[in-house]
Amino acid sequence: MATSYATVTWDQLHRDARQLAAELMPRGPFRGIVAITRGGLIPAAIIARELDCRLIETVSVVTYDEEKQGSATVIKQPEAAGDGEGFLIIDDLVDSGVTAQVVRGLLPKALFACLYAKPAGRSLTDLFVVEVPQETWVLFPWDTAPLFIPPLARRDDTPRS
Ligand SMILES: O=P(O)(O)OC[C@H]1O[C@H](OP(=O)(O)OP(=O)(O)O)[C@H](O)[C@@H]1O
Ligand SMILES: Nc1nc2[nH]cnc2c(=O)[nH]1
Numbered sequence: 011m012a013t014s015y016a017t018v019t020w021d022q023l024h025r026d027a028r029q030l031a032a033e034l035m036p037r038g039p040f041r042g043i044v045a046i047t048r049g050g051l052i053p054a055a056i057i058a059r060e061l062d063c064r065l066i067e068t069v070s071v072v073t074y075d076e077e078k079q080g081s082a083t084v085i086k087q088p089e090a091a092g093d094g095e096g097f098l099i100i101d102d103l104v105d106s107g108v109t110a111q112v113v114r115g116l117l118p119k120a121l122f123a124c125l126y127a128k129p130a131g132r133s134l135t136d137l138f139v140v141e142v143p144q145e146t147w148v149l150f151p152w153d154t155a156p157l158f159i160p161p162l163a164r165r166d167d168t169p170r171s
């Protein structure tokens with residue numbers, strides 16, 4: 011259960027994805043990228059652009075319904091990636107590591123990289139950019155929208171002397 015939230019903006023996500031791409035450069039070149047849908051799609055697009063990689067495959071793993079974790083089900087296989095040799099797997103984050111474990115099982119020879127990692131899943135990654143506390147829920151830019159907040163002086167719940 012999350013006790014706090016961390017909001018990631020589009021700018022921050024773009025910076026983090028470019029940093030990951032820079033760290034991946036010496037590990038390449040890659041034959042292709044496998045994006046774990048859906049969260050890995052946008053990071054994979056940014057990284058593919060930076061690494062000049064045109065072959066993008068996807069693997070679809072359904073694990074969460076909003077913040078509720080269930081068992082991981084693969085609903086689309088990464089057929090073009092074979093056993094993963096020469097491929098780079100990209101996801102937005104690892105949390106428990108269940109999704110990463112399932113995808114690594116499908117593509118044992120691929121490199122696994124993601125933007126954010128929580129302690130329980132970090133050992134399943136080859137590379138990540140930022141560690142996030144286990145109890146923090148990351149809010150991605152595609153999950154959020156700016157919201158109007160009334161001024162303090164007009165809020166009914168503001169204490170007045
Ligand atoms: O390490 P885990 O505990 O498995 O959690 C990490 C996974 O959870 C999220 O995906 P989600 O299942 O919410 O689907 P989505 O990418 O389609 O939003 C996230 O994008 C990772 O793929
Ligand atoms: N958006 C989001 N999805 C997740 N799936 C597992 N952990 C998380 C998280 O912290 N944020």
Ligand SMILES: [Mg+2]
Nearest residue numbers: 047048049050
């Ligand atoms: Mg996902």
